Amino acid sequence: MPAPLSTDLRWRIARAYERGEGSRADLAQRFAVGKASVDRVIRQARQSGSLEPKKPGGSRRLLTEADEALVRSWIEAQPDLTQDELAQRFTEHTGRRVSRRTMGRVRARLGLTRKKRRCRPRSNSAPTS
Template identity: 45%
Template sequence: MPAPLSVDLRQRIIAAYEAKEGSQRQLAERFKVSLSFIRDLRRHYRETGTVEPKPHGGGAIAKLTKEQLPIVAALVTAQPDALLKELCERFAQRTGVEVSVSTMQQAVCKLKLSVKKNTDCI
């Protein structure tokens, strides 16, 4: 997701709209933003009195915590030729937390380890 537009641009858009320098559609073209952005900005300004962007939502919570990385390292060390899918299953047995293959791959990369590649997918 791209970064929010600058507060300066938001203020200029609101000032131009209040000065009746054009319709919402014309202002969208002039400032090179979407019409929906103009509508949403006006609504946000009416409701809050500010043009500041809303705070970031935070995203998804990671299933694998930093405290669980040593468990992954131990699983890889115990059987370095295990497939990622097998590591996921063993991790779930040990911790009760089910993770996807991509999550396991990210954890293995974070630990700077390597595992056997699945040759069935090629």
């Protein structure tokens, strides 16, 4: 996604439109932006009176910081928990269902990896160097 238009450019577009210095298409060509961008700037100026770029959209996180701390404690106590096991444990503990993918994102955000169990114990007779 490209960077938002600068506030200065937004201000110049809105001012030129208010002064009637051309159609929206003319202003788009003059300021080297798309017509849709000119439309959005003008609409935003009318609706909110502000020309500041809006915050990026997106969904809010499903787990709070306290929830993430709880998941961290489970992983630190038992590092071989799978994402499915974490999701199931979270549902049992809080009553809120989350997907295994959500647990994967939480684990990544916390910087924790899954430590797999060995299928069998390490050999005591294996050479060490």
